[in-house]
Amino acid sequence: MALLEIKNLHAEIDGKEILKGIDLTVNAGEVHAIMGPNGSGKSTLCHVLGGRDGYEVTQGSITFDGHDLLEMETEERAVAGMLLGFQHPVEIPGVKNIYLLKEALNAKREAQGLDEIDTFTFMKQVRELVASMDMDDAFLHRGVNAGFSGGEKKRNEILQMLLLEPKLALLDETDSGLDIDALKVVSEGINRMRGEERGIILVTHYQRLLNYVEPDFVHVLYKGKIIKSGDKTLAHRLEAEGYQEILEEAS
Amino acid sequence: MRQELPDWLKTAMPETAAAPDAIARTARNQVESLGLPGLRDEEWRWTNLRAIQRGRFNAPSGVGADIEPSIRLPLDNPLRLRFIDGVFQGVPNEVPEGLTLSSLADADEETRQAAFSPTPAPSVENPNDALVTLNTAMASEGVVIDVAANANIERPIVIEWLDGATESVMSHPRVLIRLGQSAAATVIEHIETVGEQPAWRNSVIVSTIAANAALTHIALGLDGASRLATERSFASLERDARYHSYNIQLAGQMIRREYDIQVGGSGAHTDLIGLMMPRGKQVLDTHTRITHAAADTTSNEHYRTIADDAGRGIFKGRILIEEDAQRIQAYQSSNNLILSDDAEIDAKPELEIYADDVSCSHGATIGRLDQEALFYLRSRGLGLDEARGLLIAGFAQEVIDEIPLVELRDWLTERVEQRLGDRGTAGNETA
Numbered sequence: 043m044a045l046l047e048i049k050n051l052h053a054e055i056d057g058k059e060i061l062k063g064i065d066l067t068v069n070a071g072e073v074h075a076i077m078g079p080n081g082s083g084k085s086t087l088c089h090v091l092g093g094r095d096g097y098e099v100t101q102g103s104i105t106f107d108g109h110d111l112l113e114m115e116t117e118e119r120a121v122a123g124m125l126l127g128f129q130h131p132v133e134i135p136g137v138k139n140i141y142l143l144k145e146a147l148n149a150k151r152e153a154q155g156l157d158e159i160d161t162f163t164f165m166k167q168v169r170e171l172v173a174s175m176d177m178d179d180a181f182l183h184r185g186v187n188a189g190f191s192g193g194e195k196k197r198n199e200i201l202q203m204l205l206l207e208p209k210l211a212l213l214d215e216t217d218s219g220l221d222i223d224a225l226k227v228v229s230e231g232i233n234r235m236r237g238e239e240r241g242i243i244l245v246t247h248y249q250r251l252l253n254y255v256e257p258d259f260v261h262v263l264y265k266g267k268i269i270k271s272g273d274k275t276l277a278h279r280l281e282a283e284g285y286q287e288i289l290e291e292a293s
Numbered sequence: 294m295r296q297e298l299p300d301w302l303k304t305a306m307p308e309t310a311a312a313p314d315a316i317a318r319t320a321r322n323q324v325e326s327l328g329l330p331g332l333r334d335e336e337w338r339w340t341n342l343r344a345i346q347r348g349r350f351n352a353p354s355g356v357g358a359d360i361e362p363s364i365r366l367p368l369d370n371p372l373r374l375r376f377i378d379g380v381f382q383g384v385p386n387e388v389p390e391g392l393t394l395s396s397l398a399d400a401d402e403e404t405r406q407a408a409f410s411p412t413p414a415p416s417v418e419n420p421n422d423a424l425v426t427l428n429t430a431m432a433s434e435g436v437v438i439d440v441a442a443n444a445n446i447e448r449p450i451v452i453e454w455l456d457g458a459t460e461s462v463m464s465h466p467r468v469l470i471r472l473g474q475s476a477a478a479t480v481i482e483h484i485e486t487v488g489e490q491p492a493w494r495n496s497v498i499v500s501t502i503a504a505n506a507a508l509t510h511i512a513l514g515l516d517g518a519s520r521l522a523t524e525r526s527f528a529s530l531e532r533d534a535r536y537h538s539y540n541i542q543l544a545g546q547m548i549r550r551e552y553d554i555q556v557g558g559s560g561a562h563t564d565l566i567g568l569m570m571p572r573g574k575q576v577l578d579t580h581t582r583i584t585h586a587a588a589d590t591t592s593n594e595h596y597r598t599i600a601d602d603a604g605r606g607i608f609k610g611r612i613l614i615e616e617d618a619q620r621i622q623a624y625q626s627s628n629n630l631i632l633s634d635d636a637e638i639d640a641k642p643e644l645e646i647y648a649d650d651v652s653c654s655h656g657a658t659i660g661r662l663d664q665e666a667l668f669y670l671r672s673r674g675l676g677l678d679e680a681r682g683l684l685i686a687g688f689a690q691e692v693i694d695e696i697p698l699v700e701l702r703d704w705l706t707e708r709v710e711q712r713l714g715d716r717g718t719a720g721n722e723t724a
Contacts, residue, residue, distance in 0.1 A: 092672050116672050117674050119672075120672055121674045132669040134666050134687060136686070136687025137684070150674050153674075185687070202673065206674070
């Protein structure tokens with residue numbers, strides 16, 4: 043059974059159709075990259091998968107790990123193992139990172155029928171992850187993303203993923219706006235998440251990320267449809283030739 | 294138009310006043326013509342004293358002296374000054390060196406003169422001051438807190454206002470806080486309704502802060518859905534003095550709290566920090582007035598209101614910069630969160646600047662919970678209610694984090710979380 047199966051997905055916002063029939067299958071153990079120019083529907087796809095308000099699915103289905111994803115609330119999707127890494131992680135001053143991490147982990151554990159994690163184990167685990175993401179412990183006691191630089195916010199997204207160990211990690215332009223050092227740290231984090239049990243979708247605008255995280259599949263999204271799929275060489279072609287070449291070929 | 298003074302109030306004048314004779318006499322002559330502020334007074338557009346007007350409050354009878362507060366603040370060895378229905382219960386036996394605590398009723402003429410002569414002076418033109426004048430006419434109880442020059446009083450001084458011990462009682466206590474040069478002290482108002490009875494406290498605190506001294510003044514309105522209070526705090530600052538105020542109002546039927554801060558010596562600074570969380574049908578109202586009367590003075594004001602149910606929050610902050618007060622920095626922000634359709638928040642900044650070399654800014658926001666932030670938290674697995682609760686608590690936390698006493702901070706964080714935990718079920722219950 044596929045981890046994620048999207049069939050003929052159509053979605054609109056404010057009556058305007060953005061996704062026009064997407065088909066995508068992701069199995070555990072696979073890394074998929076979805077690339078596309080601005081306005082192709084990349085973010086809409088992420089939002090629909092995340093369960094954000096304001097999007098209406100008019101046709102099609104999404105099955106995640108045997109569940110009908112479209113019937114689930116955002117938080118149900120998260121605790122079932124689908125985590126969305128934000129393009130623009132939200133700043134929430136007044137809510138400490140450490141608190142969010144603990145609540146999120148316990149929400150997942152509760153859904154799995156496990157007890158709350160004990161503080162000692164939790165802190166040990168979190169501190170190791172913080173160090174591995176080249177972050178400072180002090181960050182844990184700051185507000186969620188409050189006053190963070192772009193790079194810090196993206197590291198924080200990966201840190202959350204490493205802690206919460208989703209079945210499917212959906213990363214929406216996690217690489218955008220990162221300098222090369224931050225990109226390396228973020229990529230290392232993503233590579234650490236790779237595994238037989240886990241699917242990863244990288245939604246990206248730039249081929250650069252794929253030099254550090256090698257995808258198994260690359261898809262080109264254009265005007266709300268996946269117009270071409272291939273292996274990692276497709277990303278290299280996109281970089282070398284630009285979208286135009288591929289678009290013409292596909293049409 | 295002002296409202297006429299109710300008869301029960303006219304006839305309740307005490308036989309002995311704490312104010313010096315001449316001041317008391319003048320005040321008594323004025324109260325009747327001043328009456329009580331009414332809706333048409335600009336300063337009282339959003340808050341009214343109807344509940345007081347219609348009530349029939351009696352002077353305290355002095356019973357119930359064995360009452361203890363039900364809320365315990367997490368403070369290290371505090372010095373307690375307890376008022377039960379406005380009646381002062383006496384000074385602690387032992388006080389640290391450099392601190393003198395005394396009953397206002399027993400104070401000498403000069404001290405009583407100081408207690409009833411605040412700066413800036415109240416005026417008969419100002420409708421707010423009708424309540425101060427009423428306090429002057431009615432006050433028979435109070436306390437004097439004197440901190441000697443260079444003394445640093447580390448133990449917090451806690452004024453416990455335990456209201457409502459007896460039925461329909463009103464009180465008009467007066468407090469004088471004097472800090473000598475380079476002195477430091479922390480005064481905390483613990484405000485709690487101890488009975489189910491309606492009660493009205495009309496209290497006035499007058500603080501004088503000498504050169505280079507620092508007063509931290511924390512007001513904690515913790516409890517009492519039936520509580521009515523009109524509270525006034527005056528503080529006048531000499532050169533290099535600091536006045537740090539934290540005003541946390543979590544409950545009350547109608548609480549009107551006013552601050553008048555005279556930043557009167559160069560190098561002086563004041564912080565006015567506040568959090569109000571009205572719910573049910575509560576009205577929580579704070580008015581602040583900062584006067585920069587000297588050059589090179591600074592002020593920082595940060596107020597937040599979270600209004601739920603049919604609660605009303607009101608914040609009005611006035612900053613006056615006098616003509617010769619150059620090189621002033623004055624910042625004010627008022628951020629407000631509305632949680633229900635029936636809730637209401639009124640926020641009004643008011644700047645009056647007569648000097649030309651000033652750096653002054655203000656900003657007011659009123660909004661609902663950030664949908665983007667809600668989605669973010671839910672996408673991490675937090676349920677809708679939990680995510681909402683976390684955002685609201687976080688909004689309050691940014692004010693709580695400014696309180697300098699760490700143990701009090703943590704305690705308030707928990708208290709606010711508990712309160713948010715019974716959101717929607719509590720309605721008009723006490724906090």
